[in-house]
Amino acid sequence: MIRNLAGKTALVTGASQGLGKAMALALAEAGAAVVLVARNETSLTTVAQEIRDDGGRAEIIPADLRDENQVARLKENVHDGSRQPAPYPHQQRMY
Numbered sequence: 001m002i003r004n005l006a007g008k009t010a011l012v013t014g015a016s017q018g019l020g021k022a023m024a025l026a027l028a029e030a031g032a033a034v035v036l037v038a039r040n041e042t043s044l045t046t047v048a049q050e051i052r053d054d055g056g057r058a059e060i061i062p063a064d065l066r067d068e069n070q071v072a073r074l075k076e077n078v079h080d081g082s083r084q085p086a087p088y089p090h091q092q093r094m095y
Contacts (some may be wrong), residue, residue: 006031011078013065016043028056035078036060 010027014020016038028034028051036044041062048058061077064072 004031009033009035011035011037013037015047016040021047024058025051028054028058033057034059037063037065037074038066 005027008031010024010032012020012024012027012034015024015036017040020038024034024036034056035047036048036058037060037061038044039062039086040041041060044060044062048060051058061074063074065071065074
């Protein structure tokens with residue numbers, strides 16, 4: 001069971017399918033705002049809409065994490081320097 005994550009933001013990579021999608025849905029259900037990251041923008045949009053339809057907050061950032069330039073862009077979009085990631089399991093970071 002995931003604790004109450006209201007007021008937290010979760011960054012979930014691989015969020016367009018499989019375990020990443022399941023993690024994103026669970027985090028959103030627990031109250032976290034979710035930033036969804038994966039290569040497939042269409043699938044990300046679908047997952048984000050599913051979260052929003054259930055009353056959650058979701059944002060998408062299409063990115064291929066094998067590409068250093070896209071990773072740098074992702075960091076700029078997500079990490080503004082005022083928040084430090086807390087340790088959390090693989091495929092997610094809490095801010």
